[in-house]
Amino acid sequence: MKRMLFQLSLVLVLVSLVIGGCAPAATAVPEAAPAAEKTVIVEVEKVITATPAPVEEKLFRIALVLPSTTKDSAFSQAMFEALMKVQEEMGKDKLEVAYSESMFKLPDAAAAIRDYATQGYNLVIGHGSQYGSTIAEIAPDFPTTAFAWGTTVNTFQSEGINNVFAYTGTSEFGGYVMGVVSAMLSKSKKIGICGPIETGDNRNYVKGVLQGVNESNLGATATAIWTGSYSDVTAMATCAQTHIQDGADVLHGMSQAATGAIAAAKENNIYWFNHQYDNSSLAPKVIVASQAYDFVPTLKDMIATINAGVYGGKVYTLTLQNGGLEIRYNKDIEIPADVMAASDALLEKVKKGEIKIPLD
Amino acid sequence: MGDLFTLPVLLGIIYYGIRFATPYLFAAIGETFAQRSGVLNLGVEGMMLMGAYTGFYVAATSGNLWAGLLAAAIVGGLMGLLMAVISVTFQATQGISGIGLHILGLGLSTLLFTTTMTGVATIIGFPSIRIPLLGDIPYIGDILFNHNVLVYTAFLLVPISNWILYKTTFGLQVRAVGQSPQAADTLGVSVKKIRYITVTLGGVLAGIAGASLSIALINVFQENLTNGMGFIAVALVYFGAWRPYGVLLGSLLFSFVNAFQQWVQLKGVAIPADVAVMMPYILTIVVLAFSARRSTKPAALTKKFERGEA
Structure with a gap:
């Protein structure tokens, strides 16, 4: 008998739990609202139908391949710090950054560049003039991924490649x-x-x-x-x-x-x-x-250009006039x-x- | 061109030739001991890198250059010990395990640099010590007797290691193990013990070689600081026919030519910079090619030893 009562109460508990779990959430119900039950249903229905479809802000993803470390006190650090600044301005939820350091061996750099492109990064930067031929080889395989390299003025457009940016400094x-x-x-x-x-x-x-x-x-x-x-x-x-x-x-x-x-x-x-x-x-x-070097404006323009649907073909020249280069005493x-x-x-x-x- | 062959240029070449022969001497003499006992250690470069990093980091954080040097020697020794475990106890192929240790040293020193240091920094390294009286000799005094303690130590190491190799029982055992380990074993010499000692010693000296760069000669640490010096040191052992004085000659020659090529560029000699930079390496290859026949390579070099095997 005891066992039967136990089983019955267990079933009741389970049923109540299931019913409770399936019931609509009542968290939005204002306690003081009149005719609470009706209002709840209407309000909830209203909220659900009235909410506009969330605008999905697309996450922009940049991958950076560096020949030395991000602390080299030179070319690599200049680009890395610029990228960090851009990320700070845009927010980490809007701009994702990945990087590979010490890629002084070209086969390693080539593997990293291809890997980032395969992972769907929007922009892959090979930060060194030694990466040119590697990018020219990989870029055609990923026509909707933008690539960038420098310092150079060659975007490989003459070779029919349209998704490579180049940057150089005077x-x-x-x-x-x-x-x-x-x-x-x-x-x-x-x-x-x-x-x-x-x-x-x-x-x-x-x-x-x-x-x-x-x-x-x-x-x-x-x-x-x-x-x-x-x-x-x-x-x-x-x-x-x-x-x-x-x-x-x-x-x-x-x-x-x-x-x-x-x-x-x-x-x-x-x-x-x-x-x-x-x-x-x-x-x-x-x-x-x-x-x-100040690469911030260059990076921002690359992001804007890519968002506009253009993946390359642009040469950025960093000068003392445009602030891409600056003499700091x-x-x-x-x-x-x-x-x-x-x-x-x-x-x-x-x-x-x-x-x-x-x-x- | 005429400007090149002047006394100030000659003195400059000798001064920097002596100064920058230091890391090669430490590393190559350590490698000489290892190879003389039959172990080819290609991990010298990685050990130098770890020594350079540890020496710099400990000296910079403790403010004590000697503590940095000691730490570099210990880390180098531990890496040497690891090499000995792999190549002597586990009998792995020496060349491959050495390359593995090089990659380990390169990766680990870079990782430690990027994680423990906020960026590149400089340090005030071991100061130059002018030796009384000798340092006052015109011209020669400055170039020979006005260096830091590690430069003097590296040069003193040559006769000391020569004496150890050729005048002591331990030296005889090292040479015997490298020439015929079976015979040495028959005579009661522990081949494994001797090889452990020499490879560990090689690691200690490689660690000091790295530290000589980061806290005595350049006074900075940066990723891949040694930039292939460890491999040059291995080549210098062959160049020097496994003898400390031969290693000294090779180190000085390489270092002098390196200093010379910079003066060639400075004085505007009409040679492309790329060719000038290649000069020390071309010379090394040429000398190696000509010295190959007369060299007395340890017969058991790179060969595994197992008791009872003929």
């Missing part, structure tokens, strides 16, 4: 201004340059420095040593030390390996001018100025007023297009 003009400034600051009138590989924006920057030093008419000379590597920190360090031993008292350099040269400049208390990234915090007493170093005045005047000339720097 680094020579900043090099020119900083070349003149370095000649003015140099006492020995010997300026040394440590470059990684003589190509792209590094080559152009050095061309600018050489012309700037030459046209400063202060009797200064500048010479460049190329280490043949973007990552050989030791070679950069010996480069700086060789220049210093030769009597140079102002140095220029760029790339992630430049940290070795900057350490040498710091040790010998020699002025340093940097290209690509503002790393004055690395050696606040010797880094006079940096020509830094280190506030910890007191620069003579006449030098700053000369720098401002030259910048004006650059912006007006009055300075010509042949790159051939």
